[in-house]
Amino acid sequence: MTAVEAHNLRKVFGELVAVDNVSFTVEEGEIFGFLGPNGAGKTTTINMLTTLIKPTAGSARVWGYDIVDEPEKVREVIGLSPQELTVDDELTGYENMMLHAALYHVPRDEARRRVKEILELLELERFANKKVESYSGGMKKRLEIGCSLIHYPKVLFLDEPTLGLDVQTRAAIWNYIRTLVREKGVTIFMTTHYMDEADNLCDRIAIIDYGRVKAIDTPSRLKSSIGGDLVELEVSEVNGPIGEKLRTLPGVVDVVLDNERAVVKVVRGEEVLPAMISVLIREGVSVRRVEMKKPSLEEVFLSLTGRKLRDENGVKEEIARRTIAIRRARA
Amino acid sequence: MIARASEVSAIASREIKKWYRSPILLFMTTIQPLLWMSLYGKAFNLTGMFRIPEDILKQLPPESTARFAAIMNEILSRFFGASDIDFFSYIAVGMMGVILLFTSMSSGMSIAWDRRLGVLNKLLVAPISRSSIILGKVISAIIRGVTQSLLVMLIGLALGMRLRVSGLVELLIAVLALALLGASLSSLIISVTIRLKSWEHHIAVSNLLTLPLMFTSSALYPVTLMPEWLRTVAAINPLTHGIEVLREVLLLGASFNSQAMLWHLSILTIFASVATLLGIYLSNIALRKM
CATH class of the missing domain: 3.30.70.100 (Alpha-Beta Plaits)
Structure with a gap:
């Protein structure tokens, strides 16, 4: 089954084309990554696919449901772990999970069972009854992902899952994500601007720049294309x-x-x-x-876009302008 | 329907948990009405002006004294509902209404925070009704508001407020009026602020709304003392109607004017319904446009 399919998806904020005729498919059970610099249109794409904003043009289906015509159906089958940490600091891990269970209409007894299972999977069960404010950054992120799993979503959207985390914690999060795919069969659509993350974690990558998809393939084939x-x-x-x-x-x-x-x-x-x-x-x-x-994705990005992913010097102002315009439009 | 109810209660209970776990917030929102009550209510003794001091009374012949006392009592009854009412109790009840204004402000603010922290997006990707989000906020504002209002009443009692409640029904009417007032004010504030993108704007708008809403209501002085134009404003201010119901059932004992009370209660009910529907309608538009 095709988990996500997008056809010429486009989003325009004022004069800025944030996402420009993007097409791709994500197969069931896959970890699919959107790799690109800040302001490339990654989060805007996630926001469209998760029904938060409507596309200006084009169409997309998530788990067979149209994102514009059947947003309620889409919401039933997806989970979202946004860039920001949205878990509530003043509630415990358990309470955060139960809140999500209620929002997804998971019956209480079933919810208790799932919370236990997911907290174990993410190795958070010891901290279940502690307030989230006492958690480390990595633990909060794990809880965040755990909350978006409570309804057993078919497709999980992870927006920059390891943003701002240290190296070890990032590797640990990758392991948890792999475990989720293996044990829960969940399909992952994620965004990242970390080369190593895309390379290590994703089955396939779409390289996106200025709202356009430059290439879609497995990391190894992208690299051998060099x-x-x-x-x-x-x-x-x-x-x-x-x-x-x-x-x-x-x-x-x-x-x-x-x-x-x-x-x-x-x-x-x-x-x-x-x-x-x-x-x-x-x-x-x-x-x-x-x-x-070995050629890295860095070289791939360079050969596709003519600039380095991290080296944004030449186009710094342009990138900043795009990032600010997109943030402002979706705030 | 049951699904909707559980969505609303999930959202409301999150707010309530956060609220009762931070007593500092509870304390901060209670402190301003308390200041009004204890400083303005005690110092500015409006009803005291209509009581003739003993030494002046002694200079008058007894029959004149009786006449004067009757006139003054008549004035007090007209303005304050009863001749033996004291201004502190009068203001304390006013503040029981005003505190709902403060708690409602913070429920509007919580939407701004949820938006900023990304929580609102999480709510919007969940398969819940958009109305449930707003209703959850309104219900939590009601629960918080009514609780804090009753807390103000207890503090008022400790400071010498004289309550005259004729029965349990009257007490329940008071709670009902507080709930309706909470629904009116929080929906009103959500309607005004739902489109604001930052909490800084929220604070500015909240500050802009608080004092005018308080001063154009009967919180601090009777409507009958107001000039005509202000009376018109007071009549469309839900705070006036909420506070008037409270004064009837809490301060006047068995002698309260049930007709006037029912009139204010009906207007309050209509206001609460319209404001809640308006809040849901406007926020559905605003949330869809994101």
């Missing part, structure tokens, strides 16, 4: 034949030689590397040092 890994070999000497020999190896795309260095662009470098070294040894060249660089 054309291969870069293998850098420091050698005793560089002569004509080694360049020719290296080029004949399977998967090698390009070889650049300079004084005592050979830089080889190669698909699946880890498999070709041993062959490269034996070629060099056969040619009487000794290898002093080897370094292999």
